Amino acid sequence: MSHNTISLNKQRQPLDHLDSVWLFGYGSLIYKTDFDYLAAKPACIYGWERRFWQGSHDHRGTPDAPGRVLTLIEAPGKRCAGIAYQVTPATFEHLDHREKNGYLRLFTPLHWLNETGETQGVVYLAGPDNEAYLGPDTEAAIAAHIARSHGPSGPNSEYVLQLAQALRKMNEQDEHVFAIEHELLRLLKQT
Numbered sequence: 001m002s003h004n005t006i007s008l009n010k011q012r013q014p015l016d017h018l019d020s021v022w023l024f025g026y027g028s029l030i031y032k033t034d035f036d037y038l039a040a041k042p043a044c045i046y047g048w049e050r051r052f053w054q055g056s057h058d059h060r061g062t063p064d065a066p067g068r069v070l071t072l073i074e075a076p077g078k079r080c081a082g083i084a085y086q087v088t089p090a091t092f093e094h095l096d097h098r099e100k101n102g103y104l105r106l107f108t109p110l111h112w113l114n115e116t117g118e119t120q121g122v123v124y125l126a127g128p129d130n131e132a133y134l135g136p137d138t139e140a141a142i143a144a145h146i147a148r149s150h151g152p153s154g155p156n157s158e159y160v161l162q163l164a165q166a167l168r169k170m171n172e173q174d175e176h177v178f179a180i181e182h183e184l185l186r187l188l189k190q191t
């Protein structure tokens with residue numbers, strides 16, 4: 001699959017017939033909202049975990065030296081917390097462009113963190129069949145990769161550090177993110 005997913009997302013999942021859509025953010029969407037939204041609430045999805053397994057050619061790296069950014073992997077029994085935003089379908093013009101490097105949209109149940117109830121929402125996922133996918137490595141190797149990567153949106157390390165801060169503010173634990181943050185801070189101190 002080509003790693004530019006803009007037209008693929010439009011064809012596979014038309015949203016224009018809806019008044020509004022809940023979008024689940026688990027990565028940069030938690031701390032970087034460069035779009036308008038009608039409402040925002042903490043939420044989680046069950047059966048998924050964050051992993052820095054996706055290559056970034058356009059934000060935190062370059063085509064020759066991709067950075068590492070998040071995707072979700074299936075993890076039965078686990079949960080991934082983030083922020084859900086209620087947006088108009090037109091917002092996906094911007095989001096599909098921002099997240100065009102291999103991410104496909106998927107509808108999944110979102111569960112509210114601070115109230116009972118759930119709704120269907122959209123999440124961006126980058127699977128192993130996209131050209132920018134990097135896959136697993138040790139957390140130490142991932143941190144070293146992130147420490148040396150940068151792209152048009154800035155240093156790759158900033159992505160991890162801002163996300164870890166945002167998760168802490170939500171009182172959320174994420175062992176993968178916090179282990180990489182810890183190693184990254186150690187590496188950045190050395191330079």
Ligand code: BEZ
Pocket residue numbers: 024025026027028029030070071099103124125
């Ligand atoms: C997010 O923050 O939910 C997100 C992560 C990766 C790609 C697109 C969105």
